[in-house]
Amino acid sequence: MTIDDYILEHIDEEGAQLSRLYRDAHVRLLRPRMLSGPLQGRILKMLVRIHQPQRILEIGTYTGYATLCLAEALSPNGEIHTIEKDDEMEDFSREQFELSGLQDKIRLHIGDALEIIPQLEGNFDLVFIDADKRLYSEYYDLVFDKVNPGGIILADNTLWSGKVLEAPHSGDKQTCGIVDFNEKIKQDKRIEKVILPLRDGLTMIYKL
């Protein structure tokens, strides 16, 4: 047994629907590793439990796995907006939202987050950035004024399999995008921040 197996055996289960989604994604999709998975999913749900956001924004829906984890703990009148650029994922994620019974809390936007974020009305209490690694700084800048003071921004994959240590020599645009984002967050005095060494790195940002 690995330590990861041990953790999964001693935390809440993801439930039948999410484990079916996880299996389906591994059978039907090309890059199933992109979805959050059971440990990060339970952490996202726990953060919603603790922080009690009314409005959540997710940038990068993919299968809807993390969307559902976030939606699970939302208050009855809370809502989650989620943006996905790849329209081929729409049928898969909408099917999952319907199966979950949580579809009334979820607003799926198909299109480029860089175009959709400026069109979104209202503010958010929690934002989960998990789309194109080259564009993390752009997503952050676009979304920042839409986050309420006391709100949280989460950014996934901020250790990028340890490649952040290779920069600035890396010509890899995704690595450079993450490195630039991490430097930007380090300098930003409007926030408190910490990087959790969870999976591929999860940055938690608190807006002052």
Ligand SMILES: C[S@@+](CC[C@H](N)C(=O)[O-])C[C@H]1O[C@@H](n2cnc3c(N)ncnc32)[C@H](O)[C@@H]1O
């Ligand atoms: C890592 S996956 C998201 C995983 C999901 N958040 C989860 O945890 O289960 C990243 C997704 O972001 C999408 N994406 C990439 N660039 C985007 C953009 N500019 N706007 C919206 N979605 C984008 C990709 O198509 C992909 O489905």
